[in-house]
Amino acid sequence: MNDRKYIEIQGVEQAFNTPRGRFVALQSIDLTVAKGEFVALIGHSGCGKSTLLNLIAGLTRPTQGTLLCANKEIAGPGPERAVVFQNHSLLPWLTCFENVHLGVERVFGAKETRAQLKQRTEAALALVGLTAATHKRPGEISGGMKQRVGIARALAMEPKVLLMDEPFGALDALTRAKLQDELLAIVQKTESTVVMVTHDVDEAVLLSDKIVMLTNGPAATIGEVLAVDLPRPRQRVELAEDRNYVMYRKAVIDFLYTRQGHVEKAA
Numbered sequence: 081m082n083d084r085k086y087i088e089i090q091g092v093e094q095a096f097n098t099p100r101g102r103f104v105a106l107q108s109i110d111l112t113v114a115k116g117e118f119v120a121l122i123g124h125s126g127c128g129k130s131t132l133l134n135l136i137a138g139l140t141r142p143t144q145g146t147l148l149c150a151n152k153e154i155a156g157p158g159p160e161r162a163v164v165f166q167n168h169s170l171l172p173w174l175t176c177f178e179n180v181h182l183g184v185e186r187v188f189g190a191k192e193t194r195a196q197l198k199q200r201t202e203a204a205l206a207l208v209g210l211t212a213a214t215h216k217r218p219g220e221i222s223g224g225m226k227q228r229v230g231i232a233r234a235l236a237m238e239p240k241v242l243l244m245d246e247p248f249g250a251l252d253a254l255t256r257a258k259l260q261d262e263l264l265a266i267v268q269k270t271e272s273t274v275v276m277v278t279h280d281v282d283e284a285v286l287l288s289d290k291i292v293m294l295t296n297g298p299a300a301t302i303g304e305v306l307a308v309d310l311p312r313p314r315q316r317v318e319l320a321e322d323r324n325y326v327m328y329r330k331a332v333i334d335f336l337y338t339r340q341g342h343v344e345k346a347a
Contacts, residue, residue, distance in 0.1 A: 087113035092145030104299040120284035123294030129277040162234035166246040168226040170218045204236035224255035244276040
């Protein structure tokens with residue numbers, strides 16, 4: 081297997097039947113993601129970012145084209161591809177530990193002891209700094225902490241690919257910045273392959289190795305792919321005045337607001 085083509089998207093189209101007729105959300109999508117690469121999907125609302133992420137997750141099937149992960153066709157959801165949504169999707173009657181343990185049990189329950197499953201769950205919560213909140217329920221913790229539990233649940237399954245759909249979009253600016261920094265550290269440690277949907281230009285440049293910019297929908301496609309060649313580990317304060325960071329940021333803004341214009345079309 082060529083690690084430079086860990087995820088392969090070839091000639092993908094996604095269309096939906098609606099009361100008004102056939103709606104083409106995505107067309108002619110060709111993209112490769114290397115093993116260990118962090119890729120951001122960015123574009124205006126309605127450009128199909130989440131649709132593309134759902135295709136990689138196997139939550140929907142393409143109308144045309146092929147999606148591969150590690151040379152195997154993506155035919156549905158699988159534990160090798162974990163998803164973190166903007167809505168943390170935690171079960172409110174379970175503790176943080178129990179929410180994470182539920183996922184761990186599904187993936188590893190048949191081959192690991194109860195002690196090993198407990199250890200795996202605790203390690204995931206520790207990775208996101210939530211050891212102290214182990215026995216709290218979602219209603220007892222902040223929005224940022226809920227998102228951390230969602231990330232812990234995904235990481236606990238040891239996925240080969242982490243898929244994130246605007247995971248920090250609903251958070252205040254300070255909490256968002258803190259979780260971005262934590263995500264940078266986690267990805268550095270786990271060497272995860274990440275595909276993340278975002279609306280935030282600074283978030284895309286700070287986190288990514290590659291930014292995939294989508295044209296306006298409907299029938300959106302990839303308008304440009306920008307390689308972000310900034311050294312890791314990355315420090316947001318240092319990068320703020322880095323000439324290359326400013327250049328990448330300007331390139332994304334130019335694509336979104338000059339070449340695509342701020343036109344948001346309803347699906």
